[in-house]
Amino acid sequence: MKRRTFFKAGAAATAALASTSLLANTPRKLRLASSWPKNFPGIGTGVERIAERIKVLSNGTINVQVYAAGELVPSLEVMDAVSAGSAHMGHTSSYYAIGKNPAFNFFATIPFGMTANEHYAWIRYGGGQQLWDELGAEFGVKPLLAGNTGPQMGGWFVKKIDDAEDLQGLRLRYPGLGGELLRHLGATPVNIPGGELFTALQSGTVDGVEWISPWNDLAFGLQRVCKHYYYPGFHEPGHGFALYINLELWNSFSKEEQAIIAAAAEVENSAMLGEYNAHNQSSLEQLIKEHEVQTHKWPEDILSRLAAIVDDVIADDAARDPFAKKVYESWKSFLDSQKQWAETADIPYLAIRK
């Protein structure tokens, strides 16, 4: 528990916020730093919808100005900016902060872990939000779930992957524990912002990348540099995005203002997922028919090796920090129960619907 970090962040935030008098005045004008390119489908438009929803629900008394990645702060430093008070809010992935604490992984997505609905259920009814609040408070931010991708694709590769041997020595853009898993199979995981994926692939800086799913990947033009597209997304079964609010600011809000921001985030959590679901299949067909993309199920050799090590990789990573271990235990127990329910509910239903 890094109390020093907390007090430092808290003090910086108070100073920054006091300078613009945001703690007292209305209408409030809030700066939201996003990790995504401007108006990017799904996550980008989702952030704009959050801002618009807050404005309408507050009858114009809370105005949120969205800044795309790089406009206010770099994509991967959004939480830091909210923590320090240079942005009032931020929309980002929790797992960009795993350098600070591995516990952040659990609030984004975990390989072989929870689907979007299960993740939401854990956050809201399984104790997840309390743990996330506790972690966020260490860094001076209030976290809220604010978007989910649903099941992702497994990623893009310049060269076809036939077995684990083909992964040896590859430089792959897989953030979080997905990358950690691939490291165990001999690859070198790196993290670079979404907006730089195309260039990184084109220049040969990386040999493969994961991004999201067909609708988003098509928009980035990844099909122009890669033709091999793998599934399922073992590494990200449903990425939950975070809306962070500077904690001092959050605590200064009225109950109504907090409810407005929480509702705007929570509506987006399902709206974004709905938008991905509505667009993915037609985008996938476009990738295959118009761009000669080949989809491949991950080779069994790779899937079975990953499945064999994933539990240990997750547990070992969490064991690096006592709080992360506590989060892991809550998460794991909830996941086990969800997996059992899926055996009675989702899995047999989807099987008979074919």
Next chain:
Amino acid sequence: MKRRTFFKAGAAATAALASTSLLANTPRKLRLASSWPKNFPGIGTGVERIAERIKVLSNGTINVQVYAAGELVPSLEVMDAVSAGSAHMGHTSSYYAIGKNPAFNFFATIPFGMTANEHYAWIRYGGGQQLWDELGAEFGVKPLLAGNTGPQMGGWFVKKIDDAEDLQGLRLRYPGLGGELLRHLGATPVNIPGGELFTALQSGTVDGVEWISPWNDLAFGLQRVCKHYYYPGFHEPGHGFALYINLELWNSFSKEEQAIIAAAAEVENSAMLGEYNAHNQSSLEQLIKEHEVQTHKWPEDILSRLAAIVDDVIADDAARDPFAKKVYESWKSFLDSQKQWAETADIPYLAIRK
């Protein structure tokens, strides 16, 4: 298109609302008629949460009083009450109104149809809301999605069912198209309100019932009269509940008021699903361990017969009304695309996670 019904409902609504001056005054006091027993887990508590959320988001200017099934109107007549203006809002299932138009089925749930996430995606991004608005306007109501059960269990039976022969002549409480399917296999479907299921089973009025899933079914005590519990819920893969608002009243709301009610409903749409997901597995274990309930996968004989006829049963039912046919076509095209995406996304992911 029953224009006469619309004008009649509209006139009645205006009269009823004018009498309590609700079109003009604030704070607004609104009566919400629910189809569910008081504080019943999931749907019952979900309605209370909608009311509470509206109150907080509106800073107390909109107060919603929830009336349980039978307190204001009977469970199955909630939409009629909202239509006529005797209730301002209602929380119910769309498919209780299929006697008025078979199109209502598509806004609740369809056998072998969409999951909760797919249904939401169709309503929000696939043209579903526009069609539902059009249908609702015929009856003087504005419809909003406001809760989902997720995949249901297949139902409770007093006697064990080994094949389709065992369904012959049984009286089964399966509303909507699930019941229609079972009729084709020789059963007699009936609809009775949820609150009367236990008594109906105990008195032998019915031989089997579907309700929701373990968490809710346990609360109703169905395990005390039935020991055979079937899965998967082929008939209701994700029941989407409706919040109806009297259309004249809805049109009188400000943009902010409409946004508040819409956000309160939309948050509940995922909150309720999360609550079911969080509780179902532990309730299922309780049913099995403490109440000697036996779970059975539906016999293959029954599943294959149902799968063989389901497309025709749905299409034929919708063909009874031109508007229902239009809804069916939108729904079917969206479902087909979702089924394909599930083959790449959900199904292979859930398979590797085992």
